[in-house]
Amino acid sequence: DDHSYIDDENIDVAEMTKNMLASPNPVKTSCPSPGDFVAQYEGGKNVFVVTISSQLSGTYNSAILAKDMVMENIPEKFIHVFNSKSASVGETLTAFKIKQCIDEKLSNSQIVEKVEHFINNMKTFFISDDLSNLIKNGRISKTKGLIISALNIVPVMGAEEGNIVLIDKARGSKRAFKKLAQIISESGVNFEERVLAISHADALQKALDLKEELKKLNFKDIIIVQTKGLSTAYVNDGGVIVSF
Secondary structure (H helix, E strand, O other): OOOOOOOOOOOOHHHHHHHHHHOOOOOOOOOOOHHHHHHHHOOOOEEEEEEOOOOOOOHHHHHHHHHHHHHHHOOOOEEEEEEOOOOOHHHHHHHHHHHHHHHOOOOHHHHHHHHHHHHHHOOEEEEOOOOHHHHHOOOOOHHHHHHHHHOOEEEEEEEEOOEEEEEEEEEOHHHHHHHHHHHHHOOOOOHHHOEEEEEEOOOHHHHHHHHHHHHHHOOOEEEEEEOOHHHHHHHOOOOEEEEO
16 A cells, blocks of 8 residues: 565564554565675675575575576676575574584585575474455455454464465464474474574564473574564564474
């Protein structure tokens, strides 16, 4: 509705959310252009890029196209684009892993190998109490959306090979978060070697409660951040995303 936002450090997420919820129209997102990426690539000798899942956005393809454009003119430059197969804090954890590898003085090829392995073993889940954006965008029919709302069903979603899939569902938000905690605890990973990252769309208490519930799993660390523009558009106000 004549409101557009660039998802950078200056975005006013509260204002965006207010306008998004007030609008009867679907929320539309667009990815950075290849030119946007080219401008960033030109600054460094070794460039690592992390994008949202290629199944959710054209950002990965845009970044790859930009890479080809730059490499044609500067073949000695190193550029690798990582498809995070995730979103939000999944991308954050991937960036952390790249930084760790750089600090360990690994070669570019070693970094790519280790980070791709990390991505392929990362878990991402999310809960959204408000499905209005999914309904507006036609991903859930209005009829099904009305039934879900009437029955107070809250879906627990996850990422499989970068696609959003339904993992489970529960009656009410509290039960959904208990279900999520159970799913995480049964995920079969070595928690002591992993960082749990939680992002929330103006739902700090939910994030803190989930952190408290999952402390018993002895994650290496647990971090909490607030979602920015794109992630807020996906999970809507009150949503929570977790990756580890």
